[in-house]
Amino acid sequence: MIQTSLPSSIDRRLFLRQLSVGAIGLIGVSSRCGSSLAADASRLLVHSKAPMNAEPPLTDLVKSWVTPVESFFIRSHGNTPEINADSFHLSVEGLVERPLTLTLAELGRFEQHAVTATLTCAGNRRSEHSRLKAVKGVQWREGAIGNAKWRGARLSDLLKKAGLRDSAKHVWFEGLDTVEDGGKSFSFGGSIPLEKALLDRENNPGAILATTMNDKPLTADHGFPVRTVVPGYIGARSVKWLSKIVVSDRPSPNHFVADVYKLVDEGTLLEVAENGPIYRMPLNSAICTPTTGTALKADRVEVVGYALPPGVPGVSIRKVEVSGDSGRSWTEAKLTSPASEFCWQLWSAEIAATSATKELIVRATDSRGDMQPESVRWNAKGYLFNAWHHVPVN
Amino acid sequence: MIQTSLPSSIDRRLFLRQLSVGAIGLIGVSSRCGSSLAADASRLLVHSKAPMNAEPPLTDLVKSWVTPVESFFIRSHGNTPEINADSFHLSVEGLVERPLTLTLAELGRFEQHAVTATLTCAGNRRSEHSRLKAVKGVQWREGAIGNAKWRGARLSDLLKKAGLRDSAKHVWFEGLDTVEDGGKSFSFGGSIPLEKALLDRENNPGAILATTMNDKPLTADHGFPVRTVVPGYIGARSVKWLSKIVVSDRPSPNHFVADVYKLVDEGTLLEVAENGPIYRMPLNSAICTPTTGTALKADRVEVVGYALPPGVPGVSIRKVEVSGDSGRSWTEAKLTSPASEFCWQLWSAEIAATSATKELIVRATDSRGDMQPESVRWNAKGYLFNAWHHVPVN
Structure with a gap:
């Protein structure tokens, strides 16, 4: 399945180069609480195993609005800690009146709130930056994004219980993983x-301080037993294996801030x-099917993909457009999922294809009228790539 | 001169509305050290007198690459303090090994460095934001910008003398003015x-910590006896009437940061x-002559203006283009001043005008290839307006 999604010469070269240095591979991985790998049923494109970084094939990504855990991208910066839920404690400290130390059971006694939210790696689509000029870091394609239902205590409820001091302005999160960087461990x-x-x-x-993902306890890859989930912000702010909250x-x-x-x-x-x-993540969209290099057989082609609103309160996706003639004409897609400010928008479009159709292009417009940019400037860390998405086809 | 620069109906309405509330006026103002007003020779468009905010007519602005003091915009947030140079002291404190308290004479014993740099108010061209939707604050036109030769001690030399501690990351500046805001004075x-x-x-x-502007002592309006000058950054970081430097x-x-x-x-x-x-200030440009509403008499028209590089080390203006036919064709302007990373670029172009010429447009491109955007989104504080500049003509 991965192979069929990578037939273009550019992608194939990249794929083979990565295979040759052992940085990428296909795995069927086993899952249990405390395991460092995701569910059996999944086949993820693994960029690295230590730290564990993997993304799903695009065709799997748009099978459902809520992404199954086994198809959800995994982003880690250090090890995947195995945590004993019985002895686990979460502390709340810093500029608070009453510092807290909470067990999982105590955390469960706060009112539980469910929120469906899309998380995205700030480096999603970094590989497209790298086509302009090589960027270091995980060479994410378009799959470092997923939408899940999270459940847990509201962060604000913990902060109210702890009592904020007047000088409080920011809230820090710290995980239980260990990152090695520049000769330091943190x-x-x-x-x-x-x-x-x-x-x-x-x-x-x-x-929220999520303890479940899609109604099941978090897996180790996704932050068991507790992770922060911050809707609309880059995934990096949704800290996994959360152990400490500091009000400042x-x-x-922290190095990552x-x-x-x-x-x-x-x-x-x-x-x-x-x-x-x-x-925040910026407005974005991608075509998930047909995949790169697909030979179009019919003159009417169904195109399916995702669009991401810009993470601004009250702003959702207004319009998604697809072109099969290099941007000369655009077909408005049908939006096939709920409009939401912090969740992705799935869409599908049926477009006319001819022998002249060499690529498919998608672009999204948000409810403020802002359109995704046609191109973006390269940046040194390969973040926030959100140019119109092009998929070469035959 | 101001009147002839404001004949369009939009500008005239704005001008009359501002006159009627007493917020704007034409003055010939007197100058001496300690005075709150600028030189006799100047006629500035005064937006407010307390605090003192004024900008030159555009035609005056491009008469020379270095802007005379009397044509240099004045931006203040509080009073214009009258400072006794003899008792003045500048302190350097915070995360330093050896806090300093320096008289003007002691400051003069540091190696003196001259730097020509353009300062711009972050709200320059705010009035164009306000045409989309009203923005509070001084309704700057295109004249809140000026280029001057500054001279004084390098900030880095003071910091080296004071000795930086390892945790030092930012440098604060504090003025001797008094700002009243939200019931507080600071x-x-x-x-x-x-x-x-x-x-x-x-x-x-x-x-640098400038004590002269165009080879003369700073006037009170421009920060006598000492101001910070930070090339490439918004004017607000170049603090006037500087009295305290804190390493942190x-x-x-501070409210303004x-x-x-x-x-x-x-x-x-x-x-x-x-x-x-x-x-930083973003890439920008403006047409200064002809002014708005000018009746074009010849079929060849000389257009003159400024362009500002984006405040990025090593990046200067590569190209300025002018259009007389609503952007269908563009004439490349002649760059008439030195290329520089932190100074404006003056330019002139001779373009063909016909009876169909209803406006002139300018756009600049920097040495990285980035072009000024055709339009910009409104923002609540009216900062960094840098869309293509349009001048209606007859």
Whole structure:
């Protein structure tokens, strides 16, 4: 299935190069709580095993609006910790009146809230940046995105219980994994502004501390026993294996807030210093079927894919358009899932194809009228690639 | 002269409305050290007197590459302090080994460095945002920009003398003015990343502590006796009436860093919390002559204006193009001043005009190949307007 999705010469070369250095492979992986790998039924495209980074084939991705756990991309920066749920504790500290230390059972006694939200790696589609000029990091295709139903306590409820001090402005998250970088060992960390943490828009919390994913306990790959889920923000802010919440007057100094997830042109230290952390994902879309290199047999072709709203409260996808003639004409797609501010929008379109159809193109427009850009400038870390998505076909 | 630059109906209405509320006026103002107003010879368009905010007519702006002091825009947020140079002290404190307190004479004993740099208000061209939807704040036209020769000690030399601690990451500046806002009184403040402060690219310092402007002592309006000048950054980071430099591990908490100079869509507190301070000015250009509403008499028209590079080290203006036929064809302008990374680029073009010429348009391209955007989205604070500049003519 992966092979049939990679017949273009560019993709095939990339695929073979990655295979040859052992950085990519196809696996059927086993799953249990505490396992570092995902469900049996899945076949994921594994970019690296340690840390574990994998994405589903695109055709699997759009089979359902809610992504099955076994088809959900896995993004890790360090090891996949095996955590004993019985001895687990989550602490809430920093600029609070009453620091908390909670067991899983105590966390379960907070009101539980379910939220369906799409998570995306900020580096989704990085491989398209790399076609312009090589970018370091996991060479994600279009599959580092998934939509799931998460359930857990509202972050705001924990913060209210702990009591915020006046100087509180940001909320830090720290995981139980161990990242090795630059000769140091530390945990992965994220941070969000306090106002996002306290958001409760139409009962849609700014963040929850999820213990289930699609109504089952989180797997180890997805952060068992507890992870943060921050709808609308890059996946990196939804910290897995969460062990510590710190309320502060500033963003977290963790490497992954202070240095890594920033948009920089060339990657100079100055740029990193002066640019703020990335929070939101931009408007995006991708064609999932037909896959690259498919030979179109009929003159009417069904095109299916996803579109992602820009992570702004109240803004959803208004329109998705597909072109089979290099952008000269556009067919408006049918939106096949609920409109939502923090979930992806699945869509399908039937377009006319001729022998001149060499590629399919998609572009999305949000409810403010903003359209996805036709092209984006290369950036040194390969983040937020959201140009119109092109799929070469035969 | 101002009147002839404002004959279009939109501009005339705006002009009359502002006159009627007393917010704008034409003055010939007197100048001396300690005065709150600029030189006699100048006729500035004054948006407000307390605080003092004024900009030159566009035709005056492009008479020379270095802008005379009397034609240089004045941007203030509070009073214009009258400072006794004899008792003045500048302190350097925070995360340093040896805090400093320097008199003007002591500041003069540091090696003096001259740098020609363009300063621009982040709200330059805000009035164009307001045509889309009203934005609060000074309704700047295209004149809140000027290029001057500044001279003073390098900020980096002061920091080296004070000795930086390992945790140093940002440098704060604080003025001697008093800003009244939200029932509080405080000084204007700015902040830049340490690496910008330490930059010394081809002997071009990241920031200097200027005591002269165009080889004369600063006037009170421009920050006498000392102001910061940070080439490439918005004017707000070049703090006037500088009295205190604080080295810190984070950006300044001053209202003008933490809240004001941020790019936000709607201006919600959440957006302000999650967005970082603006540092750089984006690529921009404007037509200065002919002015709005000019009756074109010849079929060859000379068009003159400025273009501003994007404040990125090493990036200058590559190309400026002018159109007299609504963007169907473009004439490349002659660049009439030195190419520079942190100074504006003056240009002139001779274009064919016909009876169908209803407007002139300019757009600039930088040395990376990035072009100024055709349109920009409205933002709640009216910052960084840099769409193609249109001038209606008859």
